[in-house]
Amino acid sequence: xxxxxxxxxxxxxxxxxxxxxxxxxxxxxxxxxxxxxxxxxxxxxxxxxxxxxxxxxxxxxxxxxxxxxxxxxxxxxxxxxxxxxxxxxxxxxxxxxxxxxxxxxxxxxxxxxxxxxxxxxxxxxxxx
Numbered sequence: 735x736x737x738x739x740x741x742x743x744x745x746x747x748x749x750x751x752x753x754x755x756x757x758x759x760x761x762x763x764x765x766x767x768x769x770x771x772x773x774x775x776x777x778x779x780x781x782x783x784x785x786x787x788x789x790x791x792x793x794x795x796x797x798x799x800x801x802x803x804x805x806x807x808x809x810x811x812x813x814x815x816x817x818x819x820x821x822x823x824x825x826x827x828x829x830x831x832x833x834x835x836x837x838x839x840x841x842x843x844x845x846x847x848x849x850x851x852x853x854x855x856x857x858x859x860x861x862x
Contacts, residue, residue: 738849739764739775742856743800744826744836745812748819750780756855757781761789764796774798774847776839779805798843807835829859836860 741757743750763773775793778800782790790797800808811832813819825832837860843849854861 735771735851736847736849737771737773738798738843738847738852739773740840740852740854740861741776741778741781742854742858743776743778743781743804743808743839744823744832744858745808745819746815746823746856748812748815750778750808750812751784753855754781754784758785760853761785761793764793772847774849776800776843778808780808798847800839801842804839804842807839825859827857827859829862833858833860 739757739760742753746752757775760775764775774796776798777785777790782797782799811822813822822832826836836858840852840860852861
C-alpha cells in the first residue's frame with residue numbers, strides 16, 4: 735500500500751507550518767516502513783526548515799518536495815488571517831476556487847507517487 739502523508743501546506747492563522755508538530759509524529763513511520771507499505775511525505779520548504787534539513791535529509795528518499803510553482807502558490811495564499819486568510823481557508827475546506835490549485839498539487843504528487851491513501855488532518859476540500 736502506498737501512503738502519502740500530507741502535512742497541510744495551506745497557510746493557516748498566518749503560518750505556513752501550523753501543523754508541524756503533527757508532521758513530526760509521523761517521522762518514525764517514514765524511517766521504518768513495513769515491507770507492504772511505501773510511506774512518503776509531502777514537504778514544503780517551510781516544513782523542511784521547521785523540521786530541520788538534517789532530519790529531512792535522513793528521510794530524503796521518502797520526501798516529495800514542493801515544486802517552485804507550488805511554493806509560490808502557498809506564499810501567495812499567505813494573507814492577513816482575519817481579513818483575507820479565513821475566507822481563502824474556507825474556500826479550500828469547501829473544495830471551491832482555492833482548492834483547485836491544491837488538487838493540481840495532489841495530481842502532480844500522484845503522477846510521481848501513485849498513492850492509495852492520503853493521511854492528513856483538518857478539513858481540506860482538495861483532499862476530499
